[in-house]
Amino acid sequence: MLADICIGIVINLINRHGPRLKCAACRIVAHSGCISQLLDRQNFTCKPTFRDVGVRQYREQTSIQHHWVHRRSQKGKCRQCGKSFQSKLSFSSKDIVAISCSWCKTAYHNKDSCFNLQKIGEECDLGVHSSIIVPPSWIVKLPRGGSFKSSLRKSPKKKTNSKKKSKDKPDQRAFVIKPIPTVTVKPVIVFINPKSGGNQGAKLLQKFQWLLNPRQVFDLTQGGPKMGLEMFRKVPNLRVLACGGDGTVGWVLSILDQLEFSPPPAVGVLPLGTGNDLARALGWGGGYTDEPISKILSNIADGEIVMLDRWDLKVEKNPNAEPNEEGKENLPLNVVNNYFSLGVDAHIALEFHEAREAHPEKFNSRLRNKMFYGQAGGKDLLQRKWKDLADFVKLECDGKDLTPKLKEHKVHAIVFLNIASYGGGTRPWNKSGAAYEQSTEDGMMEVIGLTTYQLPLLQAGGHGTTITQCKSACITTSKTIPMQVDGEAARLNPSIITMTHLNKASMLAKRRGRKGNSQQTALEQLKVTVKKICMSDYEQHHYDKDVLTQRATTLGTIDVSPSADLEQVRQMIVKLQEDNSDPAARLSADWCFVDCCTAERVFRLDKAQEHLHYVMDVASDELLVLDTELPTLPQTPEDEGIVTPTGTNGVRLRISSPVDGESPLDSNLLEKNSESVLKAAKTGDLKMLKDLHSMGFSLLSIDTSGQTALHIGAKYGHKDIVKFLIATAPPSILNMVDNDKGQTALHKAAEAKQRRICCMLVAGGVSISMQDSQGTTARDLAQRVQDPELAAYLESE
Incomplete structure (x- = not known):
């Protein structure tokens, strides 16, 4: 976006030349030299993507108004009269043909019979994608630099360093998310790699910013997915759309592991680039082919949640063997989402990777990439370099030695397959020779043997040799062998590789056939620990959340719905007090809630506003309450x-406070x-x-x-x-x-x-x-x- 400025109608401007800029959120175009005049003379503002209010007022107004913008070009039909818009093709034209809302995309003819001024103050329903859009009322902007009270506690040196840091690096805590819990809204956050799929990623980034709230769309080249996932961590029913290749999806899943999401959000895939085996297995196809983004978002909203097994790889050096050539001590990845293989297929993938790094300009199309794989495969078919792979590999699955079976079939590659798709869409698993049906959530890995003769036949619908299905595996190598994990290849020195089940990830699969009614299940209950802080600790340490939490006294644990407001939670805490006989865990009559999530410091909440706040607004795993009874000063x-x-x-x-009701x-x-x-x-x-x-x-x-x-x-x-x-x-x-x-x-x-x-x-x-x-x-x-x-x-x- 143009610094959050909506560049509106281009009329009566002086500078009619130079480069043009376009607002991704509002789709308004203007000359770069005209922007300052538009701001000063026309007073145009972009649609609000967040709420810039005090940290105590963010729940007082949650409705969203239409953001009407004049358009010189508009597709579709008028909402009032149903007639099409007659758009002008010239950029210099002053004629305004339509007035449309940047949120819900509703458009009217620019005339009194179709659009009247009464519509300006109307509330907006956010349009067809309202169930996945993050409303601007959910996003609260924090005060810049925090409160002055915390800065007064710092030394001048720290204050200087703080300013320098904020200048060099943007504040990642500039915004917090305050969701309104509901089962009908399943907000989606989008992570997109603009470099994926040629220029596809950059174009899709702008399309997503136009259809959604721009603050729920993240550019992965600007710090990765961690910041976005941390921001939306407390949003119920959250869904994630990863736009890129299998590596992008694996990146998002690894960050979810680091942040320990509970429950983890379901992850959908928009495939860009080549490969995309996980996207194929989930029904999203092998690549993006200009399908309308609005349709993709609808499929994400209606997607079916399936579980994906994920496997942990641990590599140890083999003390009984020495490397025969230069290799690495560790694999490129230590988690398997799609497949793990060693032998001839990994050798071809490694050659492709090394050739692309040496000459990236020769690998800018899918056709050339496939031609390279075909040539490399033909070369290995003649050389048969890995015909003796079983002589250098020992395979144990679920404690059973299967090395003799590898030697029997003279395999040139061993594939541990977690999903149905492999190597760009092939299906190497032979169902007829399997004891169990292949599944992404059965806790079992399919082990397949391949020869250089079987590899090219996979593209024609052929299969590999079924070895087994297992819940754990141990591979011992005595030679430097090429291996790949989800398409990332490397030569690995003689090692002992142990593969065990790590966890299950929630994934979004494309719903096939007629759309079914998505079940609206109740929100999952939260288990929250209630802690009491005394007034003296609050006064001294309310600028330091960690110290305040350490000094707090535990009152007990409550099970509460994310949609419960603080008035309801207050009743639960009162009930908790009645069941607690510990004097140290008692609260005075005038206790209150404190918010330790919104701002950089802890602050109290007015009792009259408790009905406006949800428990998720002020707490995560721990809910702090302040005992406002002021202690008497100690004897001096x-x-x-x-x-x-x-x-x-x-x-x-009597030298004490008056009783209740007494003046x-x-x-x-x-x-x-x-x-x-x-x-x-x-x-x-x-x-x-x-x-x-x-x-x-x-x-x-x-x-x-x-x-x-x-x-x-x-x-x-x-x-x-x-x-x-x-x-x-x-x-x-x-x-x-x-x-x-x-x-x-x-x-x-x-x-x-x-x-x-x-x-x-x-x-x-x-x-x-x-x-x-x-x-x-x-x-x-x-x-x-x-x-x-x-x-x-x-x-x-």
Whole structure:
């Protein structure tokens, strides 16, 4: 895309020459010299592919509106009148023939009888591919660089390095995915190699960006599939489309193994390039032949999930043999998805690979590649170089020695076949000689012997020699022998190779015949561990998720649906509390959820917004809850010698928070107002404040303007005073407002640029959204005093 800018109608422009640029997301074309004028004079914007909102507001509006764009050229028919569009062929034409939506592709004639202004504010249903499109409301943009609070914790050196890193390498955590769990939506993320299939990959990349959300389409040359898979890790019913050869599919599956997806997404294949045996076995064909992308996406949405056995290869050096020629100590791949072979077929594949590396310009077409294989096969047929392969190989399958069988049939190649297709579409497995039907999910590998006479006959429908079907195999070689794993070939020194079952991968097979109704099964239950963090740990470590998680106390485990909101989860945790007799695992009445997934730091969630958030939004395997009951400060040496005050009748004074429903100013706590409390807060005299509190003076004392000690301490930046008041005073002090301006302590701290104090107040539970008598929030005050970092922090909160 053109830097996320939609280059709209090209009218009344000055520069009508030069190179043209096209937006892949909106398909709008403009001269490169006209872009700045379009931005300034026409105010065109690209369709929104993500939500640029605060990390607390991403669930408040999830609907999507049409993105209407004027078109000078449009195919199809008008949605209103049903007549075709009359497109102009000249690029310089000013006539607008249609208005269409970049999301759902609905188009109307550019006239009042077909399109009226009422359609501008309508919601969009995303069109025919709505079930696989990732809505922009699911993708939330994180604040750049995180909150200023985390940066304040860093040393200047680290801060400098951080900036340098962000300049050299784009932030991979720029976006997070917040899905709305549903069984009707099966979003697809597309990985495509633009270099595959000649120029096919580059063209398909643009087509996918046009039909889908561009942020669900990934270019594999820009860092591989890991970043995209990590982003969409928590999306239920996720499907993956790998566009490329067998190597591209294997790459995606290996990253899924690394990330330990549970459950793993189903992977479909759009075959590009040559070979493509896995795509053939799954019914996607041997190569892309200009089939409409929209039809392919429909087949992916309706695809049938099948399991694919995957096999682990372990290579050890054979201590009883020496290499007879130069070779390698390890195979190119250690996981088999399609097949593993050694002998003459691997020798031909290796020669092809070496020749293509030496002269890549000679191998730019499928026909030339096939001609090379034919010539190499004919050469080996005459030379019969690997006629004695069985003399240098010992084969054990499921503990049984099958070497005599190899020698009996004088095989020139041994193939361990996991799928039905081999060598570009041949079917070497002979069903008549098999004990079991061939399957990709039976946990068994088919072992086949081939000779140089049988190899060319495979292209005509011939078969190899059936050796066995096994669940494990051990191959011992005493000579340097060419081998290949899924088409990647190398010469391997004498080795002991052990092949065992690794796992099963979910794959998408093309549904044959009439489309059946896809079953809408319930979402798989999540097993989530609930952990409690205390306020003191949250205040000190909410910028460090790992430390906070380590300090958390485990409350138990709950089974919850991904579609459950936090209101439902709250009831589960309450039930968990009732069944738990451990005092350390108890929660106070005013506990809350914290989000450890959305931003770079942990933040609390408002209880009134719990119905907007799903459990997957704020947790992965562990769900953190904050016990907001503020602990009393520990006894300090300066407290020694202070006598606990008593009333005139000898009764101990209660110095605690008012009970529920009781006004802090009207409570019968026997506390006394005092100007000395305010004076101690202004001068920062913590000892004096503690002495006054212990003598029964109220920490809610106010001056003539209605300011509390917290207002004054926050304004003057006395951290110890603010910390003591947050921990000791009644919670109502946090949001008390003065009489003059109607401001809280957070307003005073923000106006005075007291960043640390703002962080302490936010962690203590002050309301960030409260407005003063002028309708101004603390964030607005931070902007007014020109403190953008403080304003950004309050915005992120």
